[in-house]
Amino acid sequence: MTTMHETTHTSDNMSEDNLLEIKNLKTYYPIYGGFFKRVVGNVKAVDDISFAIKRGETMGLVGESGCGKSTAGRTILRLMKPTDGQIIFDGQDITKLSGSKLQQARRDFQMVFQDPYASLNPTQMVGNIIAEPILNYEKRNKKELKAYVKSLLLKVGLPEEAYYKYAHEFSGGQRQRIGIARTLALNPKLIVADEPVSALDVSVQSQVLNLLKSLQKEFGLTYLFIAHDLSVVKHMSDRIGVMYLGNLVEIAANKDLYQEPLHPYTQALISAIPEPNPMLRKERIVLKGDVPSPANPPTGCPFHTRCPVAMDICAERKPPLKEVRPGHFVACVLHE
Numbered sequence: 203m204t205t206m207h208e209t210t211h212t213s214d215n216m217s218e219d220n221l222l223e224i225k226n227l228k229t230y231y232p233i234y235g236g237f238f239k240r241v242v243g244n245v246k247a248v249d250d251i252s253f254a255i256k257r258g259e260t261m262g263l264v265g266e267s268g269c270g271k272s273t274a275g276r277t278i279l280r281l282m283k284p285t286d287g288q289i290i291f292d293g294q295d296i297t298k299l300s301g302s303k304l305q306q307a308r309r310d311f312q313m314v315f316q317d318p319y320a321s322l323n324p325t326q327m328v329g330n331i332i333a334e335p336i337l338n339y340e341k342r343n344k345k346e347l348k349a350y351v352k353s354l355l356l357k358v359g360l361p362e363e364a365y366y367k368y369a370h371e372f373s374g375g376q377r378q379r380i381g382i383a384r385t386l387a388l389n390p391k392l393i394v395a396d397e398p399v400s401a402l403d404v405s406v407q408s409q410v411l412n413l414l415k416s417l418q419k420e421f422g423l424t425y426l427f428i429a430h431d432l433s434v435v436k437h438m439s440d441r442i443g444v445m446y447l448g449n450l451v452e453i454a455a456n457k458d459l460y461q462e463p464l465h466p467y468t469q470a471l472i473s474a475i476p477e478p479n480p481m482l483r484k485e486r487i488v489l490k491g492d493v494p495s496p497a498n499p500p501t502g503c504p505f506h507t508r509c510p511v512a513m514d515i516c517a518e519r520k521p522p523l524k525e526v527r528p529g530h531f532v533a534c535v536l537h538e
């Protein structure tokens with residue numbers, strides 16, 4: 203993953219290395235009110251984020267629920283309409299694509315959902331569920347398609363016989379494997395995984411995560427991995443972006459972020475990760491108050507209402523995301 207500044211430099215000429223570039227992306231939900239149901243405000247779910255992901259890389263996106271990470275993922279895949287900004291995928295600006303052009307581009311980017319059961323049609327055989335996305339794009343010889351779907355089942359660690367069964371006959375972990383096989387069917391370049399293991403038992407979470415890792419190697423996939431669980435994101439990601447109230451407040455390589463978080467919000471999140479070794483345990487930073495409403499975000503730094511080290515200036519001015527060490531970006535006046 204490259205970062206905002208690199209993104210800016212390549213704004214007119216996308217780096218060959220980058221599969222995805224996001225520039226000043228905003229996704230607002232209108233709030234309607236009054237007798238005439240006019241737009242009276244906006245929920246700023248994603249409020250001006252920029253980053254890029256290199257081919258073959260995994261970028262983690264982490265933050266508390268409601269921070270905008272899922273909306274960001276859905277907007278990037280064009281499941282939602284961006285309010286502003288640009289999404290450049292594999293050299294093509296997909297921000298405003300619609301109709302058949304968007305449908306065609308979608309072949310290359312797919313999503314793994316949190317709840318595998320909700321995303322699998324209960325009335326269809328598993329084989330048909332996995333084959334469906336392919337048939338949306340092309341005609342295939344039946345025998346050949348069946349063999350391909352069975353090979354996908356084997357790739358995700360399920361037996362070929364799973365082809366003839368129904369989603370309810372499988373456990374949560376197995377259903378997520380079926381969801382992953384369906385995602386792989388079109389041989390995508392980018393997969394956005396939105397909380398892919400948070401609905402699963404802890405005992406099967408690592409199996410699914412390791413499967414995603416091995417598939418990444420085998421198929422040369424690029425991942426945007428969204429989760430609220432910092433341990434899960436740490437396990438999966440090369441680089442990580444931390445989101446708070448629709449903003450990216452820190453981006454760094456995995457090791458840098460966990461060993462030396464710079465933003466007070468990241469420091470608080472990391473201090474809450476359970477550390478089994480008592481010698482390495484650090485004092486937990488407990489944040490006061492709740493996350494403010496994205497319909498009425500605070501002025502200045504979005505974190506100032508909860509920041510343990512906030513100063514007067516923090517309420518007045520929003521600090522930009524700045525590179526303070528090579529590859530380490532943070533939005534905080536303490537590091538300007």
Ligand code: SF4
Pocket residue numbers: 465466467503504505506507509510511512513516521533534535536
């Ligand atoms: Fe805290 Fe101020 Fe830094 Fe925001 S800018 S994180 S309020 S110190």
